[in-house]
Amino acid sequence: xxxxxxxxxxxxxxxxxxxxxxxxxxxxxxxxxxxxxxxxxxxxxxxxxxxxxxxxxxxxxxxxxxxxxxxxxxxxxxxxxxxxxxxxxxxxxxxxxxxxxxxxxxxxxxxxxxxxxxxxxxxxxxxxxxxxxxxxxxxxxxxxxxxxxxxxxxxxxxxxxxxxxxxxxxxxxxxxxxxxxxxxxxxxxxxxxxxxxxxxxxxxxxxxxxxxxxxxxxxxxxxxxxxxxxxxxxxxxxxxxxxxxxxxxxxxxxxxxxxxxxxxxxxxxxxxxxxxxxxxxxxxxxxxxxxxxxxxxxxxxxxxxxxxxxxxxxxxxxxxxxxxxxxxxxxxxxxxxxxxxxxxxxxxxxxxxxxxxxxxxxxxxxxxxxxxxxxxxxxxxxxxxxxxxxxxxxxxxxxxxxxxxxxxxxxxxxxxxx
Amino acid sequence: xxxxxxxxxxxxxxxxxxxxxxxxxxxxxxxxxxxxxxxxxxxxxxxxxxxxxxxxxxxxxxxxxxxxxxxxxxxxxxxxxxxxxxxxxxxxxxxxxxxxxxxxxxxxxxxxxxxxxxxxxxxxxxxxxxxxxxxxxxxxxxxxxxxxxxxxxxxxxxxxxxxxxxxxxxxxxxxxxxxxxxxxxxxxxxxxxxxxxxxxxxxxxxxxxxxxxxxxxxxxxxxxxxxxxxxxxxxxxxxxxxxxxxxxxxxxxxxxxxxxxxxxxxxxxxxxxxxxxxxxxxxxxxxxxxxxxxxxxxxxxxxxxxxxxxxxxxxxxxxxxxxxxxxxxxxxxxxxxxxxxxxxxxxxxxxxxxxxxxxxxxxxxxxxxxxxxxxxxxxxxxxxxxxxxxxxxxxxxxxxxxxxxxxxxxxxxxxxxxxxx
Numbered sequence: 001x002x003x004x005x006x007x008x009x010x011x012x013x014x015x016x017x018x019x020x021x022x023x024x025x026x027x028x029x030x031x032x033x034x035x036x037x038x039x040x041x042x043x044x045x046x047x048x049x050x051x052x053x054x055x056x057x058x059x060x061x062x063x064x065x066x067x068x069x070x071x072x073x074x075x076x077x078x079x080x081x082x083x084x085x086x087x088x089x090x091x092x093x094x095x096x097x098x099x100x101x102x103x104x105x106x107x108x109x110x111x112x113x114x115x116x117x118x119x120x121x122x123x124x125x126x127x128x129x130x131x132x133x134x135x136x137x138x139x140x141x142x143x144x145x146x147x148x149x150x151x152x153x154x155x156x157x158x159x160x161x162x163x164x165x166x167x168x169x170x171x172x173x174x175x176x177x178x179x180x181x182x183x184x185x186x187x188x189x190x191x192x193x194x195x196x197x198x199x200x201x202x203x204x205x206x207x208x209x210x211x212x213x214x215x216x217x218x219x220x221x222x223x224x225x226x227x228x229x230x231x232x233x234x235x236x237x238x239x240x241x242x243x244x245x246x247x248x249x250x251x252x253x254x255x256x257x258x259x260x261x262x263x264x265x266x267x268x269x270x271x272x273x274x275x276x277x278x279x280x281x282x283x284x285x286x287x288x289x290x291x292x293x294x295x296x297x298x299x300x301x302x303x304x305x306x307x308x309x310x311x312x313x314x315x316x317x318x319x320x321x322x323x324x325x326x327x328x329x330x331x332x333x334x335x336x337x338x339x340x341x342x343x344x345x346x347x348x349x350x351x352x353x354x355x356x357x358x359x360x361x362x363x364x365x366x367x368x369x370x371x372x373x374x375x376x377x378x379x380x381x382x383x384x385x386x387x388x389x390x391x392x393x394x395x396x397x398x399x400x401x402x403x404x405x406x407x408x409x410x411x412x413x414x415x416x417x418x
Numbered sequence: 419x420x421x422x423x424x425x426x427x428x429x430x431x432x433x434x435x436x437x438x439x440x441x442x443x444x445x446x447x448x449x450x451x452x453x454x455x456x457x458x459x460x461x462x463x464x465x466x467x468x469x470x471x472x473x474x475x476x477x478x479x480x481x482x483x484x485x486x487x488x489x490x491x492x493x494x495x496x497x498x499x500x501x502x503x504x505x506x507x508x509x510x511x512x513x514x515x516x517x518x519x520x521x522x523x524x525x526x527x528x529x530x531x532x533x534x535x536x537x538x539x540x541x542x543x544x545x546x547x548x549x550x551x552x553x554x555x556x557x558x559x560x561x562x563x564x565x566x567x568x569x570x571x572x573x574x575x576x577x578x579x580x581x582x583x584x585x586x587x588x589x590x591x592x593x594x595x596x597x598x599x600x601x602x603x604x605x606x607x608x609x610x611x612x613x614x615x616x617x618x619x620x621x622x623x624x625x626x627x628x629x630x631x632x633x634x635x636x637x638x639x640x641x642x643x644x645x646x647x648x649x650x651x652x653x654x655x656x657x658x659x660x661x662x663x664x665x666x667x668x669x670x671x672x673x674x675x676x677x678x679x680x681x682x683x684x685x686x687x688x689x690x691x692x693x694x695x696x697x698x699x700x701x702x703x704x705x706x707x708x709x710x711x712x713x714x715x716x717x718x719x720x721x722x723x724x725x726x727x728x729x730x731x732x733x734x735x736x737x738x739x740x741x742x743x744x745x746x747x748x749x750x751x752x753x754x755x756x757x758x759x760x761x762x763x764x765x766x767x768x769x770x771x772x773x774x775x776x777x778x779x780x781x782x783x784x785x786x787x788x789x790x791x792x793x794x795x796x797x798x799x800x801x802x803x804x805x806x807x808x809x810x811x812x813x814x815x816x817x818x819x820x821x822x823x824x825x826x827x828x829x830x831x832x833x834x835x836x837x838x839x
Contacts, residue, residue, distance in 0.1 A: 071691060355449060
């Protein structure tokens with residue numbers, strides 16, 4: 001069986017690990033509590049740009065050294081940025097624990113050289129251009145901006161081409177000094193991990209991290225103006241698009257709310273990719289390419305997304321089907337059989353995705369960083385199994401009756417979204 | 419701390435008289451099990467003018483089977499906790515799932531009905547066709563997929579390079595009799611492969627599989643083979659933000675003795691963050707976000723396919739630098755480059771033991787392409803024995819040439835005649 005252990009180092013850095021000595025691999029990740037919601041307008045896209053720059057070398061290593069050493073340790077390593085976290089991770093064979101920890105810890109104190117900054121800026125601009133060409137053509141970012149506002153949780157992760165072109169290295173460095181203090185970071189581990197060795201090594205490697213002096217906060221944003229490069233139009237014109245992409249957003253339980261479990265089951269019953277009510281109405285019948293409904297949880301708020309992709313000519317009729325399907329659920333509730341099926345699917349999904357140490361590491365890291373708690377897999381399964389039909393009804397009444405906001409990306413918008 | 423390695427593999431191979439091969443690999447340390455069943459019913463088997471039939475049948479087979487209605491099938495899949503998938507490739511139609519180990523017997527019973535006794539309800543043909551048409555439309559909105567699909571046709575030829583999703587003309591022509599006929603001809607035990615891996619009782623499951631599939635009957639009809647495509651360049655005009663570049667050239671098939679020498683060269687060029695293309699095209703020059711190269715070998719032919727996406731003003735330079743780096747592989751390989759490749763392969767093989775689904779996919783692929791099981795230990799040994807001079811020698815004897823190139827974007831690029839002549 002796996003065991004959970006945790007420690008807080010003298011500099012404030014927290015370590016949390018789920019250890020299973022039978023594992024074939026060990027997975028490690030630095031979870032920094034910073035993301036697009038922590039940025040100001042002039043920093044828009046900075047968390048993600050900085051994530052790229054963390055691979056560009058340190059006082060001891062060049063950029064090529066970092067990439068080469070990551071590859072020398074095999075396994076999978078990468079990083080990602082969300083609205084509220086930036087995570088640097090690697091999964092390796094257990095024999096490489098010390099080497100990967102030495103490398104990841106060193107990377108967390110990057111050089112941020114001007115020349116690398118200028119080259120990487122081009123890569124970021126290419127990444128933004130790449131997503132502009134891909135469905136749903138920016139509809140997710142736009143609907144978040146329209147619902148939450150273009151700042152805070154609604155701020156787009158990549159920033160805009162304009163904000164990236166305008167960004168200076170100094171802005172990034174100042175942001176780094178404020179956000180990468182050890183007290184703002186969790187190191188998570190899972191699998192075949194030597195925990196005592198890990199704690200001792202990280203204590204030594206990060207002893208100087210507390211020396212970082214935080215720069216003063218940037219000036220507050222001008223709330224009366226939109227950030228540069230941001231529009232709030234509900235329509236996104238994509239002249240070459242064959243399909244119409246409609247995204248709706250409404251409220252859902254946040255990441256600290258235990259209602260998130262029944263809300264996930266409700267969205268599975270209504271809008272899972274397969275076997276849900278919307279699946280039978282729209283996908284089984286060939287009316288739409290896809291129609292899904294799901295919740296996303298942030299620390300303090302949640303969002304319920306609905307996404308419909310279909311021929312532009314069928315958009316109005318399909319949208320009415322979505323509305324009718326939701327109304328019917330509100331009126332009649334869900335059956336025990338339907339709920340059991342959703343629970344069985346969720347429970348099996350958890351068991352399977354948690355079989356790999358890398359997936360456990362993400363769960364442990366996010367839990368410890370965002371909630372300061374550890375939840376073992378059996379506890380999660382118990383929470384799903386404990387949900388009853390009355391609770392699903394209560395969650396439906398609370399969240400499915402709220403007003404939603406929409407964005408539509410299509411070649412020729414025929415109908416004005418609400 | 420213990421140091422995990424590759425555990426003894428005990429793979430069982432059972433060849434049934436009807437032509438079905440069952441491969442079973444117990445992995446008792448897991449909580450899950452997975453299986454896949456593949457029949458010779460991929461897109462290369464479709465009759466002319468019926469592009470999309472293979473995928474359509476694969477989808478329709480799940481619309482009710484044996485005693486189960488369409489809704490029963492989905493309810494069973496969900497209640498058994500199946501993470502299921504079904505799809506077609508050039509040669510195969512595959513059905514499979516990963517699941518908590520105890521669900522495996524019931525899952526096999528369900529899929530025996532789907533493969534052997536599908537209802538193929540005529541009154542749902544239009545719904546299924548509309549769904550298939552949605553997939554074709556979706557690809558039009560994915561520039562990366564669009565250039566790769568065009569490229570595959572140029573590379574592999576009209577039959578082997580068919581798109582898995584079919585095309586509008588083919589879908590419009592499909593009638594119920596096409597579906598039934600394709601099912602009767604291609605969903606047969608001859609040449610079919612079933613792989614099972616994970617936590618299960620080997621004797622019980624093999625016995626069950628024999629009981630479920632032993633009396634399945636039918637032989638296959640050979641399908642015609644056509645020649646590979648010819649070198650050339652096509653540009654798709656579109657007002658996109660990036661220019662999307664796909665290119666390919668010939669390589670050896672999967673069963674070829676030189677396959678690993680070819681694959682090692684691709685790895686040095688494109689696997690990992692210190693690989694040559696990532697380092698020299700993206701990291702040093704900032705030319706693009708995505709640049710990649712991968713080996714796409716089939717049973718009788720092979721190709722190496724590359725992709726890069728970049729803004730129009732940097733597209734020509736991106737293509738030129740990328741091709742130059744590939745061609746420079748013959749100038750030599752650093753010992754560290756090969757060493758990193760070996761560690762990567764070894765790590766991924768050891769970690770493959772954490773996933774029953776990964777093992778199932780490898781077993782099916784090895785059996786289809788090589789006609790035998792390749793154990794993880796054998797693969798590790800083969801990679802370990804690779805030497806720089808043999809890799810360079812392969813790439814000297816098989817230099818990248820005769821490129822097929824497809825671009826999508828605001829303006830076409832220039833391909834020197836020496837490269838795609």
